[in-house]
Amino acid sequence: xxxxxxxxxxxxxxxxxxxxxxxxESVINLDKLTYAGNLENLATLKDDPRHIFVRGDIGDASVxxxxxxxxxxxxxxxxxxxxxxxxxxxxxxxxIQTNIVGTFHLLEAVRAYWQNLPxxxxxxxxGGEGATKESFRFLHVSTDEVYGSxxxxxxxxxxxxxxxxxxxxxxxxxxxxxxxxxxxxxxGLPVLTTNCSNNYGPYxxxxxxxxxxxxxxxxxxxxPVYGDGQQIRDWLYVKDHCSAIRCVLAKGKLGExxxxxxxxxxxxxxIVHTVCALLDELRxxxxxxxxxxxxxxxxxxxxxxxxxAIDAHKIERELGWKPFETFESGIRKTVQWYxxxxxxVRNVQSGSYRQWMEKNYVxxxx
Ligand code: NAD
Ligand code: DAU
Numbered sequence: 001x002x003x004x005x006x007x008x009x010x011x012x013x014x015x016x017x018x019x020x021x022x023x024x025e026s027v028i029n030l031d032k033l034t035y036a037g038n039l040e041n042l043a044t045l046k047d048d049p050r051h052i053f054v055r056g057d058i059g060d061a062s063v064x065x066x067x068x069x070x071x072x073x074x075x076x077x078x079x080x081x082x083x084x085x086x087x088x089x090x091x092x093x094x095x096i097q098t099n100i101v102g103t104f105h106l107l108e109a110v111r112a113y114w115q116n117l118p119x120x121x122x123x124x125x126x127g128g129e130g131a132t133k134e135s136f137r138f139l140h141v142s143t144d145e146v147y148g149s150x151x152x153x154x155x156x157x158x159x160x161x162x163x164x165x166x167x168x169x170x171x172x173x174x175x176x177x178x179x180x181x182x183x184x185x186x187x188g189l190p191v192l193t194t195n196c197s198n199n200y201g202p203y204x205x206x207x208x209x210x211x212x213x214x215x216x217x218x219x220x221x222x223x224p225v226y227g228d229g230q231q232i233r234d235w236l237y238v239k240d241h242c243s244a245i246r247c248v249l250a251k252g253k254l255g256e257x258x259x260x261x262x263x264x265x266x267x268x269x270x271i272v273h274t275v276c277a278l279l280d281e282l283r284x285x286x287x288x289x290x291x292x293x294x295x296x297x298x299x300x301x302x303x304x305x306x307x308x309a310i311d312a313h314k315i316e317r318e319l320g321w322k323p324f325e326t327f328e329s330g331i332r333k334t335v336q337w338y339x340x341x342x343x344x345v346r347n348v349q350s351g352s353y354r355q356w357m358e359k360n361y362v363x364x365x366x
Pocket of ligand 2: 199207308
């Protein structure tokens with residue numbers, strides 16, 4: 001049994017789906033169901049006894065403590081966070097509350113649980129049946145944004161780069177990473193931290209660049225490119241992020257940090273052009289013109305980081321993980337997924353996924 005937090009969001013729901021597709025080990029999924037949490041992502045697990053969904057806040061130590069005591073998971077994987085940089089600029093408070101204070105309360109509840117786990121004489125291996133003090137893991141899912149912004153000539157972020165977060169979002173994630181590190185150093189809590197680059201793929205909320213461009217293009221709306229569109233991100237298909245987390249959970253060295261990335265540095269404008277070209281091929285505009293016609297340059301994001309790039313050599317060298325998808329294969333699958341799942345998009349945009357949750361999980365919709 002593992003406890004996943006934030007498992008109704010974009011990456012968390014992909015992680016839960018992949019986990020249960022590959023193993024019979026049950027998952028307790030603790031999620032507050034903010035605007036970003038959508039149980040429709042997990043519709044295929046609705047009647048699956050291996051998935052136990054609990055609506056709750058990682059900052060509520062009594063809820064977390066009860067779940068840990070009742071289910072005795074051998075690991076906690078912490079995805080729960082406020083994740084959108086633009087929202088953190090407009091209203092940072094929720095980011096401080098969940099990403100920093102919430103992570104702190106989660107760590108406290110986990111520490112209390114872990115300290116009381118049995119410690120059998122022979123020790124316990126990772127992945128063994130019951131949770132033991134030796135086998136337990138707390139895996140914290142973080143971001144490359146904590147390292148700040150690179151110039152065009154800088155080498156990619158290594159795990160040893162200093163933290164230089166620039167947005168309220170990245171500062172709050174950086175603070176949570178420091179707390180996780182401190183709980184290992186001070187209390188010996190068996191932690192692992194991953195810092196990943198930009199994900200894309202199914203169930204990505206259409207406030208983020210790639211899904212926003214796909215859904216706006218199809219709706220005939222402008223495709224808003226911030227500033228000159230030459231900011232660079234390092235893109236990773238979400239299923240590859242999930243496989244990296246499974247790999248770190250199974251083989252990662254306690255207290256270590258692992259950078260995860262796709263070796264896919266792309267300028268935003270190139271991403272938008274690629275999405276337009278795929279849509280031109282797969283669902284051409286009625287007037288026969290390219291979706292590129294909808295590109296609109298808009299005011300830049302304040303404090304916009306120019307470039308992120310991940311050096312993912314450590315996880316490859318030490319744990320043998322490499323991404324499976326190329327950007328070309330991953331972006332094609334993603335565009336096709338949005339074309340095939342227009343109902344999901346409509347439900348998210350209209351907010352009717354809240355009614356869907358009420359109907360299918362009585363009492364859960366906010
Ligand atoms: P998301 O916004 O899609 O999902 C976040 C989930 O957390 C939602 O289901 C939400 O309901 C839940 N949540 C929020 N506050 C909560 C709280 N207080 N208690 C319990 N649940 C809460 O985010 P995502 O893109 O899936 O990101 C997941 C994690 O991965 C985050 O920690 C993020 O910082 C990190 N990350 C994201 C990316 C990316 O490209 N999306 C890249 C690297 C790291
Ligand atoms: O690097 C990892 C991070 O990637 C994660 O930690 C964050 O949770 C995740 O949201 C993402 O942050 P970004 O700010 O990089 O992602 P976003 O999709 O918001 O923006 C990607 C780039 O595209 C960024 O340079 C801003 C730009 N952009 C974004 C939007 C939404 C646009 O030009 N237009 C837009 O409309």
